[in-house]
Amino acid sequence: MKRMDKLIQEYIHDPYFTKEKYHDPSVCERCGVVFHNGIFEWMKEVPKNAEKIVCPACRRIEDNYEGGIVYLEGQFLEKHKDEILHRIKNVEEEEMEYRPLERIIDIKEENGKFVIRTTYEHLARRIGEAVHKAYKxxxxxxxxxxxxYVRVYWHRDQ
Known part of the structure; x- marks a missing residue:
């Protein structure tokens, strides 16, 4: 006999993606990312018939609503601050090339710690993994x- 009382996982709703499709093509009037063929992408030339929108990433930034947060701390961070910040910016640039909606909202330094807020969880995870891979x-x-959503914690003393 087969069990019929399985728990079905509900789709995790993201309020920043509308249920209706964006007009194809559409261009974000804030950052210039283009919605075309069902995806957001960077284009050198925006199609002339593109409708103006505000993309989900720009809406998240305006609303101050992060999808991921990274906490970096430790004595090692204080000694290698500039190097680690440079690595973080490189990760953001790499990620934005393929996922234009993945962006850093802000980077704050609080009591020798960095707090990095991102628009979506993928970039936060990638930042944490890149710092860990490079600096253990x-x-x-x-x-x-x-x-x-994701919270990423990285710590190194020595």
Whole structure:
């Protein structure tokens, strides 16, 4: 006999993606990313018939609503601050090339720690993994259950 009482996981809703499709093509009037053939991409030339929109990433930034947050701390961070910040910016540039909606909202330095807020969880995870791969230390990823969100913690003393 087959069990019929399986728990079906509901799709995690993202309020920054509209249920209706964007007009094809559409261009974000803030950052210039183009929605074309069902995806957001950077284009050298924006199609002439593109409708003006505000993309989900720009809306998240305006609303100050992050999809991921990275905490970096430790004595090692204080000694290698500029080098680590440069690595973080490189990761953002690499990620934005293929996922234009993945962006850093802000980077704040608080009591010798960095707090980096990103538009979506993928970039936050990639930043944490890149810092960990380059500089070792301790890395923890925390995905709150049922949320499209991540908290990344990285720490290294020596």
């Amino acid at each position: 230390g301790e890395l923890k990823l925390n995905y709150p259950e049922g949320k499209k």
